[in-house]
Amino acid sequence: MAGGEKISIRQFTVLAMFYTIGTTILVIPSTLASDAKQNAWIASIAGLLASMAIVALYIAIGRLYPNTTLAGMLEAAFGKWLGKLATLAFIFFSFVGGSAVLYYMGNFMTTQIMPETPIGAFIVLFGGLVVIGVRLGLEVLARTAEILFPWFLMLFIVSALFLLPEIDLANVKPIVGIGLKPIAKASLAYTGTATLPLVLFLMFFPAALNRKQGAGKALLVGNVIGGLFIVIVTYLSISVLGADFSSRNLYPSYALAKKINIGNFIQRVEILMAGMWFLSIFFKAAFYAYGFAAGLARLCGCKDYRPLALPCGMILIAYSLVVYPNVVYMMDFDSTVYIPYAISTGLLLPLLLLAAGLIRKKPGGRTNE
Amino acid sequence: MKNNDTKAEPIKEELKENIQKIKQDLGGSDDIIIREITFGKDDSAHAAIIYTDGLADKKLITDFILDSQTQKSYAEELDREADRDNLLEALKALALNLGDNKEIADFRSLYNAILSGETVLLLEGYSVGIAASTRGWKDRSVSEPVAQSVVRGPQEGFTETLRTNTSMIRRKIKDPNLWLETMQIGKVTKTDVAIMYIKGIVSDKVVEEVRARLDRIDIDGVLESGYIEELIQDEAFSPFPTINNTERPDNVAAELLEGRVAILVDGTPFVLIVPTLFISFFQTAEDYYQRADISTLLRFIRFISLFIAMVGPALYIAITTFHQELLPTQLLISLAAQREGVPFPAFIEALMMEVTFEVLREAGIRMPRPIGQAVSIVGTLVIGQAAVEAGIVSASMVIVVSITAISSFVITGYSMAISVRMIRFVIMGLAAAFGIFGIVVALIALVMHLCSLRSFGVPYMSPFAPFVPADHKDTIFRLPHWAMSTRPRLINQRNVNREQTSKPTKPADRNNQGRR
Structure with missing residues (x-):
């Protein structure tokens, strides 16, 4: 459903990076710290390694079907009706994911920055932005990511540098005091939030890339760079805030930014650092919405997904107001339901897709390669 | 639109009728001068000279057309041309020793010629006339550009006259590949619009596109290049200008050298430049003259x-x-x-x-x-x-x-x-x-x-997005001229190399040189 849109390898790398960082950077240090305590950063590295394996799976699928979108792949592998059913599963995944991200955004703003503004205001504004993005299309989103990336990088480097003096190494000791199981569980949470949603990139990967060569590498590189950002943030939040505080804080990165104090002059700059998360969360939300609109368009046989941007966005906004009734529910959902759900959509379905694709290709497909 | 039809009428052979028709069509406007003259042996040839007072250069007309001395010599010359049928040709060759003249056969081009400052010569017995280029009107002289002034760099700006402006660009680029196409836009104003580009550097697709978009314009009048800008820009609803304008000839020359197309409109010193990038609005000509x-x-x-x-x-x-x-x-x-x-x-x-x-x-x-x-x-x-x-x-x-x-x-x-x-x-x-x-x-x-x-x-956002590394030599940074060896990549894909000057080096050994 790419509709002739083409993006470059570089743009794709940046998109994959932004998408990996997304909301992860804001919430994951807390989840990691609650499971793996002071070893949360090790868990994030483990998660990063696990992510690479998952990305390899997506790349393999991309190699198998270089010229079609996710919906096309599913139909080619499972047949028309089963394929449509599987597409529906992905559409639902992006729908839930998209509204959850919008809720995160609104919740972050109302709980941390502007408590008196109703959450709906933030969600509608941000949702409107997402609608504009999807409506302008993949190419524009990719170019936007390319322009905004240096700004994100600048904010990140500045905040990381400013936090260096605050590091207290006692907070990360003992280094292997926690068993393997909590680390495995924590890394699963990392993978579920950061990498498994990347399955939606199959909607345009690698069909919409102007060069197929190096496309897989781009996805991997984007994911790993994004993962490195998260590892750094996790390490900083454990070493500066301590495991206990990190795990009890809903948004430890934000609390982290509050700690910045350079010569009693540069301090309390957390709102400027928040700009960085607004960027990454925007791309996460935009690509969930893109997956929702593009998948729906494909399912209904529409030629273009762009006219669906506004209605899809409206549904997302409306649903995001009710997706989580409250924060307690959100935390409960994220730690119990979401991870298995993400695994089923982001890992099991693609595995099935790959298996079915390989079996189908075998008899006569060799010549295609 | 009945008026238009009559104007396309061919010129008749009878001089009297032609003059009558011209007077009638132009409503007897006082600034249209019609002089009837007779010359040749025994005054056999009747002719009329028509021009617009104020638009045509009177001195030129007097010197070359109306001057009695010249007429006499013309007459002598014409006498030698026994063949009277060829009078027009002879006149064209001899009489109008002016830079440029062309034959016109119908009233529409006749009016167009007169009203653009040309002088038309009609001869009794001929259904064609001669339009001699005598354009010359009161014109603002070339002066310092008001909107874009610089400390270092040429201090001349465009004027309101199209020809002056094209000549100013020509003076900067003396290359036969600098091409100029002129068309008239505006049903009533008939404004001259010229596009200029360097063949071989410019992308032909862009020139084609500019031509197509200009051809699509159907408007009564074009009074400033802003009219054209609004009628040909890519995105109608955007606060950002996608077409740049400048009143500096050196600016235009630099843009032409980068493979862009300049659109000049008669009557305004502001020249449009396409395609334009976002970054163009943050660069000045002076950037390239300073260190x-x-x-x-x-x-x-x-x-x-x-x-x-x-x-x-x-x-x-x-x-x-x-x-x-x-x-x-x-x-x-x-x-x-x-x-x-x-x-x-x-x-x-x-x-x-x-x-x-x-x-x-x-x-x-x-x-x-x-x-x-x-x-x-x-x-x-x-x-x-x-x-x-x-x-x-x-x-x-x-x-x-x-x-x-x-x-x-x-x-x-x-x-x-x-x-x-x-x-x-x-x-x-x-x-x-x-x-x-x-x-x-x-x-x-x-x-x-x-x-x-x-x-x-x-x-619009290139070379930021899509990111073009080579073009960043002249985007936010301005590298020395010897380092900017390529033209902007997205504007032109064919003729990319700009120069091959190597980095200036110090003389090998200064002491030795000094001694010699």
């Missing part, structure tokens, strides 16, 4: 100014309203003390001051020159000081608005500066409602909009 490091620094300053001009007041509003913790305590206290007596929220305060400033600026441009002093006094004293003392706005707000205003003047492209002024208000509104979150949302939306724009097929 590279200084130019780079100045470009940085321009970008900082863009940022201040766009989000300066918005940031002030957001910080004082929502994010007071960002400010150092001392500053916060002093700000709070200043704002103590101010009855309005920061947003209203900022809005008032911004609107006042925009009004002042508009007044400064529109009012008669001698009153200029009055506005500046009223502006600085009354609105600056008195408003603060009266407690209507805080002093810090005045500072913010002033810095914003000055910053917006730094943006070199005037049309871009105007859009920034406009967008500022939207961002201020979002900042008032959502603080920095609102500003970031506005900026993301802005970047997305900019990325969606194209100018004649070239992405």
Whole structure:
């Protein structure tokens, strides 16, 4: 459903990076710290390694079907009706994911920055932005990511540098005091939030890339760079805030930014650092919405997904107001339901897709390669 | 449209009838001069000379056409031409020793010729006339460009005459590949519009596109290049200009050398340049005449100014309203003390001051020159000081608005500066409602909009997005000329190499050279 849109390898790398960082950077240090305590950063590295394996799976699928979108792949592998059913599963995944991200955004703003503004205001504004993005299309989103990336990088480097003096190494000791199981569980949470949603990139990967060569590498590189950002943030939040505080804080990165104090002059700059998360969360939300609109368009046989941007966005906004009734529910959902759900959509379905694709290709497909 | 049909009528053989018709069609306008003359042996040849007073160069007409001495010599010459059928040819060859003349056969081109300043010669017994190029009218002389002045660089600007302008470009680029195409646009004004490009450097697709878009124009009049700009731009609804304009010939020459197309419109010194990138509005001709490091620094300053001009007041509003913790305590206290007596929220305060400033600026441009002093006094004293003392706005707000205003003047492209002024208000509104979150949302939306724009097929935000590494030698940075070896990649894909000058090196051994 790419509709002739083409993006470059570089743009794709940046998109994959932004998408990996997304909301992860804001919430994951807390989840990691609650499971793996002071070893949360090790868990994030483990998660990063696990992510690479998952990305390899997506790349393999991309190699198998270089010229079609996710919906096309599913139909080619499972047949028309089963394929449509599987597409529906992905559409639902992006729908839930998209509204959850919008809720995160609104919740972050109302709980941390502007408590008196109703959450709906933030969600509608941000949702409107997402609608504009999807409506302008993949190419524009990719170019936007390319322009905004240096700004994100600048904010990140500045905040990381400013936090260096605050590091207290006692907070990360003992280094292997926690068993393997909590680390495995924590890394699963990392993978579920950061990498498994990347399955939606199959909607345009690698069909919409102007060069197929190096496309897989781009996805991997984007994911790993994004993962490195998260590892750094996790390490900083454990070493500066301590495991206990990190795990009890809903948004430890934000609390982290509050700690910045350079010569009693540069301090309390957390709102400027928040700009960085607004960027990454925007791309996460935009690509969930893109997956929702593009998948729906494909399912209904529409030629273009762009006219669906506004209605899809409206549904997302409306649903995001009710997706989580409250924060307690959100935390409960994220730690119990979401991870298995993400695994089923982001890992099991693609595995099935790959298996079915390989079996189908075998008899006569060799010549295609 | 009956009028149009009659105008396309062919010229008749009878001179009297032709003159009658011309007088009738032009409503007997006094500035159309029709002189009937007779010449040749025994005055056998009757002719009429028609021109527009004021548009045609009278001296030229007197010297070459009406001068009795010349006529006599022509007559002698003509006598030698026994064949009377060839009178017209002979006249064309001999009589009109003027730079350029052409035959016309119908009234439409006759009127067109006369009204563009040419002199038409009609002969009894011939159904064709001769139009001699005698264009010459009172014209503003070439002077310093007003809108784009420089410290170092040529001090000449375009004028209102198309021919003068094309000649100024020709003087800079003496290459046979510099091509010029002229067309007339405007059903009533019949304005000459010329496109200029360097064949071999320009992308043919762009030239084709420019031609096609100009051909599509169907309008009664074109009075300034702004008409053309609005009629051919890519995106109709965008605050950002996708076509640049300049009144500097050196600017146009530089753009032509980069593979762009210049659109010149008769009657205005502002020349359009396509395709235009966002970055073009932050570069000046002078960047290339100064040392590279200084130019780079100045470009940085321009970008900082863009940022201040766009989000300066918005940031002030957001910080004082929502994010007071960002400010150092001392500053916060002093700000709070200043704002103590101010009855309005920061947003209203900022809005008032911004609107006042925009009004002042508009007044400064529109009012008669001698009153200029009055506005500046009223502006600085009354609105600056008195408003603060009266407690209507805080002093810090005045500072913010002033810095914003000055910053917006730094943006070199005037049309871009105007859009920034406009967008500022939207961002201020979002900042008032959502603080920095609102500003970031506005900026993301802005970047997305900019990325969606194209100018004649070239992405507006290139070379940022799509990122073209080679073009960054001349984007924010301005590398020395010996390092800028390629032309902008997206504007032109064929003839990319610009130069092969190597980096200047020091003489091998200065001491030795000195001794010799």
